[in-house]
Every structure is written in structure tokens, then in C-alpha cells.
Amino acid sequence: MQAFDYVRASSVDEVVSLLAQNGDQARVLSGGTDLLVALREGRRQAKLVIDVKGLAETSRIDYAPGKGLTFGAAVPCHRLYDNAEIAAAYPGLMDAATLIGGVQIQGRASMGGNLCNASPAADSIPALIAHSAIAVIAGPSGTREVPVEEFCIAPGRTQLQNGEFLVSLRVPAPAPGFGAAYLRFIPRNEMDIAVVGVGASVTLDESRTTFVAARIALGAVAPTPLYVAEAGASLVGKKVSAEAIEEAAKIAQAAARPITDMRGTAEFRKHLSAVMTRRTLEKAIARAKAA
């Protein structure tokens, strides 16, 4: 691997000033499951690797029912799904956390790293969007917050400006009647990259028969994970029915603009966009009814 210096950072300010001084010569390290592979293959260059796992802000998990969840950008997936309360309250996030790689990847890989890596096929991003997650960013002029659906701007590129890094993710408390899910289509059962991934959440009324709110996001069908606000909006006020779900799936499909690559043709991905949206909505609805 190329030579670089390594700093185990101990404060947010230290990370910001190191990033500001070193520009794109510096890379933030969370679990390293993307970064170390990219550095080894020469796809990324670094003179300085800044390990942010030691900061209280990036490694904490704060959860209180009714208040919501804030978790550090470097928290590895296994710490999320090992927490039974969080697993129950955020089922869409859990679907993604348990899908990323195998257990040894989940021991290191963070959702923050998944988001900052900005792959169009990243599994946690549609799930974070479905759960209305907010990215908390620190930089030279303080902290700012960005909805996750606005965070990625191109494959491998994010909102982050020079000197900025992702500190944590804030996820609102689920309302009564809330359910969410993330599903991906892959050719094998495990250890593969999504051909299409869909994150969906629904909030049903007290009788659990009518949609109060819904959010739908697709992965691997556009240069960035795609939030399709109209698809969710189409459900609001409607009775839960196969027709309403089909209609939302059609809207999501229309928004998808996939490419052809080794994992699937554009045509196949387009087809899958509707199928996977329907299945994911059905799962989210079942969970909302059970909640």
C-alpha cells in the first residue's frame, strides 16, 4: 500500500483543522472497509489518514424512545443491530446494517462511511432516507445539518467541503403506526452489491388502514441514491391497498434512470425498481401493522 501518516484524532476540532490544512491529501478513516481497499488499489491517494473512531461524537449511540436516535458516523453496523431497542425502533436501518458484507465487515463498517463513500448502490443510504435521517457535519465554520437525500451529489462525491467531515446521523423517533424496510435484489443470497435496493417507510393512521405518510428511496438506479418524494406522497390519505402500492411503485419506477453494467441491464433494473418498491412497501406496511 502507498505510504501515509496516521493520526488517531481526539477531537472534532483536530479533525477539522487537519482536513483544512491537508485538503484532499487527507482521508478520514472510519471502519476502513472501503478506504483501505481503495488506497491499496490506488483508486484513492492519501498522505494522511485521520482515524476518527476515537472521538466521543463519532462513536456514541444516543437513543431515547420518543426523542429519537443519534449515532456517531463511525459506529460499526454490529453495534446498531446488537442494540435490541434500536433494532426494534428502526427496522429499515437494521435491514441495511445486517446486509452490508458479512459479520466481519459489519464489525468495522459504519453507516457514516457507507454514506461518505457515496456509492450509488450503498445499502444504508436508501434506508437512512426512508427513516428521514439527517447528516450532522462539522467544519471550519461550525456544524451544519443536511438531509441524507441531499448528501450525495455524484458517484463517490458528497456535499462535504474542504475541512468538513460527517460527525453523526440523527434519526427522528418513529411515530405510532410507523414501519420501514430495506430490500435489495442481488444474484446470490449474501455478500454482493445491490442490482437495485429500495428503502421505504410508511406511517399508518390509528386504525392502521390509511397512509398518513410515506417515504421511498432507491439505490443503484441513478448516479446517487434517489429519493422519490412523489412516490411516497402518492400514498398519503389513501387506504392501504394493492392498487395504491402499485401506483407508488410505478412512480418510483418512472423516476429510476439506471445504467447497464456487469450486474444488470438498464431494462432489468427498471423492471426491478417497480418490483422491489412494491415488496419493500409491503414489508414496511406489515411492520407498521404489527407495531
Add this chain to the structure above:
Amino acid sequence: MSNKVRVQTKLNGHDVEFLAEPRQSLLEVLRDTLNLTGAKEGCNNGNCGACNVIMNGVLVNSCLVLAVEADGAEVTTIEGISLAGELHPLQKKFLEHAALQCGICTPGFIVSAKALLDKHPDPTEHEVRMWLSGNLCRCTGYDKIVRAVLDAADSPELEATRA
């Protein structure tokens, strides 16, 4: 070339100190500096699991950990799995079931299975298969490996390793 950094770890129960360049993986240092060649380099990119070790109680690919990240950490490699000179029940069952052919994947499988049984002492076959999905084997077809792990989980000796 960057300067070497001093790293202090608890490795297989012993205090171990070494020097590493920041760019070196934990796998590289285990094998080339510390002569612990049990962990294997299969892919060097996180896909095969042959390099798996347990770090602070968590199963990780040592090819995707920088050696300098192990400073202050507890690390268990395949060399630390046997108990006072006696094979761990998992190791015995791998032999009994002939759960290996060339053997290059075996240390990784045993370390992964150890982490599984530490967390879920009585796994179902499905749990074993899912847990081991990040370990690749080109020879066995996996079935004997899964049998060996399930059998080890049932073995009375495993209880004893916890005491």
C-alpha cells in the same frame, strides 16, 4: 517512507509490542513481523475471510485493519484459539469431520466460528451458514465445515472452554 510507529497490543493473552508503518495492515504485521502465519492472505480486500482475527471481541478482516489501529487492542488469532496446548473443540471437530482439504481457509473459518459460538453458543444451521458467508472455501463445498461447527457447538467440551 513514513516513520514506524510503536504499537502495544494484547495478542493471544500476551503483551506484545511492535513497530509498524502506518500503511501496513494488521495481517501483514502478524505474518511478516510477528511470525504468526496462521492468518492467511487470500484476497487482501475483505472478501475471503482467510485473515480473520478477533479484535476487542469483534470479528474483523485483519487485511482491512491498519496495524497501528491495534494499539491498545486485544487481538486473538488462530494461534490463540487452542487451550493450554490442547486443541479447541472447533479444531478437533474440523479434524474429525475432515472439514478441510488444502486448509488455506481453515484458520479463518475456525476464528469466525469461535466468534460465532462466543456470541451464539447454540446456533441453528442457518445462523452458521449466514455467519460464515464472509469466509470462502474453494475445496470443501462448505457442508463439512457447517457440520463441524454445529457438532462443536453441541460438544460438552465447549462448555468447559467457557468456564
